[in-house]
Amino acid sequence: MQKLLLYFCVFLLLFSCVSVKSYNEEIAVNHSARSLKKDVNVAYKKLQKLHPRLYQYIPKPTLDYKFDSLKNTIVTPLTSKQFYEKLAPVVSEVRQGHITVSPPLKRFTSKERKALNKNKFEFYALDFEYLNDSLWIVDTRGLDSTIVGSKAVKINGEDIYKLFKKYKKLFSSDGYNNTFQNRIIASRFSGFYYKDKGFVDSLSITLKKEDSLFTKMFRRIPKDSVKGKKKEIDSLAKKPKKLTDQEKRDLKLKQKEKKNRDYIYGFEKDRNRYTRNLDFIGKDSSVAFMKIRSFGNGNYKNFYKESFAKIDSLKTKYLILDLRDNTGGRLDEIDKLYSYLTDKEYQLIERAEVLTRQPFLTSMLSKNSSSFVKIGAVLLSPFVAIHNLFKSGKNEGKTYYSFSSANIKKPNPLYFKGEMYVLINGASFSASSILSTNLHANKRAIFVGEETGGAYNGTVAGLFKFIELPNSKVVMNIGLAQIETPYEMDPDGYGIKPDVEILPTIEDRIHKIDPELDWVLEDIEVKKNN
Structure with missing residues (x-):
């Protein structure tokens, strides 16, 4: 029995390594124009099938034309990332902020992930903010604080403004306002850059502070860096105080109280x-x-x-x-x-407008759902289906979920x-x-x-369906329910104004x-x- 279990574990490990390798090869190759056009069709059909307000901010003929035009531009083979950069701007024309499109990213084996987890990337410690029409470093979270207040000019030699402009085309807010994109790109700049460039070990950022122009390197460094080791050595040099039984009880109570507070206040x-x-x-x-x-x-x-x-x-x-x-x-x-x-x-x-009377099942059976969730969805599907039917209904030709x-x-x-x-x-x-x-x-x-x-007049969210396009492996996340308050503002498509x-x-x-x-x-x- 033990040997059988060992063989099974070895098989899973080998299968995982092979699947990671094959997946990485698949997303790196050039896909035929024909297969990518099929992915465009799948993407649009999924949006039409699942999204209840697809044409809220763009007329159907206009969106039809944009998807047809996209297919006409695909005349040569493209990589998955190149295809993503063509598809995402078209989907963003829907102007529904909860629809996201992401490129497939390189996967790592468990051994590679374990090695990577021993390091931290200094770049990820930077907090950016979009102010005065520029991207600024506003916090370094423990790194060199002297660069706080510096304007980012270039990253690895590329103009920051051009990158910012490129990323703005890949997603949208709800409706027509422009405040969301500027804020989100800035706060998640490292994530946008990773999606764009993939895994890197180091990068340089050209910064400007007052009249000084300079370049800083950011690297992947061990988590137990020299600074951390010094603290550990210092702490080991001091002999730990032997606690009395009462002090142990007090310490345990204090730790329990902190754990409870962390849960209530949501510790990050x-x-x-x-x-x-x-x-x-x-x-x-x-x-x-x-x-x-x-x-x-x-x-x-x-x-x-x-x-x-x-x-x-x-x-x-x-x-x-x-x-x-x-x-x-x-x-x-x-x-x-x-x-x-x-x-x-x-x-x-x-009540939320939906396009299916089984929104929970639809969401639970997404591509990215864990095996546990999928098995649970299948086993409990009769009960979930009855619950969904009880909570949903139709009125004037539209389906609603409460x-x-x-x-x-x-x-x-x-x-x-x-x-x-x-x-x-x-x-x-x-x-x-x-x-x-x-x-x-x-x-x-x-x-x-x-x-x-x-937007003031609501958003399509609540529940989501995760889609992986069959050929390019580009992924889409689609909101399933129109969530809106009993109140409306005219014109539609703008946020709450201060x-x-x-x-x-x-x-x-x-x-x-x-x-x-x-x-x-x-x-x-x-x-x-x-």
Whole structure:
């Protein structure tokens, strides 16, 4: 039995190595024009079959023409990456921000991944921001801090502006605003560069700071670098203190409390920060500042329960909700948060328009779903199917699915009764925009910052279908449900616009000034004095 198990493991290892090698060879070769045109047809048919608002921002004849024109341009063999660079700009014309197209990337064997995991790429520690129509380094996360405030001019000899312009064609926001693309490319620049250039061991960036032009190299270095080893040696040199039984119990309790806090606040290990934060500004606790970086990880129910109980007990008069750079997340979380921000019965979203009465099964059986999810979907398919049918229906020829957030709900007894401000920018997207639309439509808050990247009139998201095109292996992720609030804005295709527009500058970042927050605090002071 042990030998059989050993043979099986060896077989899996060999099969994995062979499959990785064959996949890498497949995506590197030139695919025939005929096979790529078939992929174009598959991509468009999948969009038509799955996306409920495909023609919201572009007429069908226009989109038909663009896909036909794309096929006419494919006359010679292309690699998968070359094909991706032709397909993505056409798909982006749909102007639905949750549709993503990605090139197939080189895969690594388990042995190669293990070796790579021993290193860290310095380039990934850089935080970029698009300010003053340029790309700037605003943080280095432990690297050379002297380059903070430097403008990126070139990367490996290529003009940054040209790369930025190229990447903007590969995806879109919801609708017609331009704020989303600038913010997202900047915040995820290393990811865009990796998709474009593939794996690299090092790269150089030409930077400009004041009148000085210079070049910095960024390499893959061991995680246990000299600096790390020195700390380890220093720590080993000190004899660890022997703890008493009581100290051990206290330490264990402290670790448990930290683990619980990390879960509630959503600890982001790679950034050493929390997803959710609550602070009070000023000595009298009259101003609460709630920063929500995403509606994703952690136990959000406990966070909002604890936070608003504290706000209520301190009789806080002003709440600043910071949704800048919050690209979205769970509907259930914004539903829970909104229940603390309104004093009326509410319906967060309408029933979602879909093109299938089995959206959950469709999503679960995606190409990228784990084997566990796929097996579960098959085994539970009768129950999931019945559930989906119960939650969906038809009206005037359209199919709808009812998420729980479409139910009418009452405000939480601890709802905030004071004045609100909401900070937004171009990276406030998806669930952030759904929440902001509700707050804006009900005149619940003063909005400060920049137009959101997500559209006022909703977005196609909620559930997703992952598609791998058969020949090129280019991948697409398609939203399945139109998520919109009971409120609309005319004209369609724009985000929530701030009542007070404030755009930060690189000077603000260098001097650690937050102009949006400063304006709010000044406005609050005026109100207090009056």
